[in-house]
Amino acid sequence: MNELGVSPNPGQDLDSQLRHALEEAGWRYTRQRAAVYQFLHSTTEHPTAEEVFSTVRQTIPSISLATVYKALEALVDAGVAAKLSSTDGPARYDCRMDSHYHVRCLQTGRIHDLPTPFDPALLDKLDPKLVESLERQGFHVTAYRLEVVGYFPEK
Amino acid sequence: MNELGVSPNPGQDLDSQLRHALEEAGWRYTRQRAAVYQFLHSTTEHPTAEEVFSTVRQTIPSISLATVYKALEALVDAGVAAKLSSTDGPARYDCRMDSHYHVRCLQTGRIHDLPTPFDPALLDKLDPKLVESLERQGFHVTAYRLEVVGYFPEK
DNA sequence: ATCCTTGCAAAGCATTTGCAGTCAC
């Protein structure tokens, strides 16, 4: 980082972060995983495996869809990406690892990040005894998720 | 309903509610759909299609898994059930149509309802300009979802 | 040198579809 807080070489920073995270979790650093990670970071959409595949293919033409799936699994396991569920259609992947909220389009399945600041105390505000009560019942609370659902304009 | 607010024949009430909802949405009332709906109402778990199938099969041995899927689709379309997504494993179904929150076990995929009262103003509390801002960008907000995630005790 | 990862093809799981016979209205 320089005095402006901007990395002079964001690609290299990402690479060393990735290498570290992968090694920490017992995975090897490979160019396929690096390319998948870079692409996830370059987009604000939350792409599907197929979307990752067709983009990364432009850089590494020999990459296979199976390798993309395995790379995404490694990234999730290494804690640098998250898998987002959907009722219909394929899973989507997110590499913003700070807690944040999503908007989901029920028509297209697309997901975007919300700019709204994450409120760590939201569950307590909803019900001060909620987490305590769940833990007492043996459920270990690790997080909460909130998403706004609706429809994007017709395209 | 009697003076205690308890239906003397809950099964019949469910049936007429279901018949009405299905007809309203252009579907026919069938015993397969009724059996699926009754089972969804009888459980606080949110079963998968396969779980619905194996239970309803005890009442209607000839029912097929495809019919269960079609019945669940009809119930969702008629607005008397909801499909819940999950990152791994099959979808789960919920027939509580009032807004409420969920707890999800990351290990088993199981989902339960939270007793916490639903707060219709939660998004506004999080950010008073959020919904307005999304609508201005052409996104039509229809609802929000919140779930607590974590782990049930080892079984 | 060792063990992990890749790319391919085949398998797997959840869900949907096509269709002949059956049922609801």
Added chain:
DNA sequence: GTGACTGCAAATGCTTTGCAAGGAT
């Protein structure tokens, strides 16, 4: 009687797996 629904089997879409060849440490 008509059109929708059922049950079966086959097809589909997304994802995972097995394996021989290649790559990372």
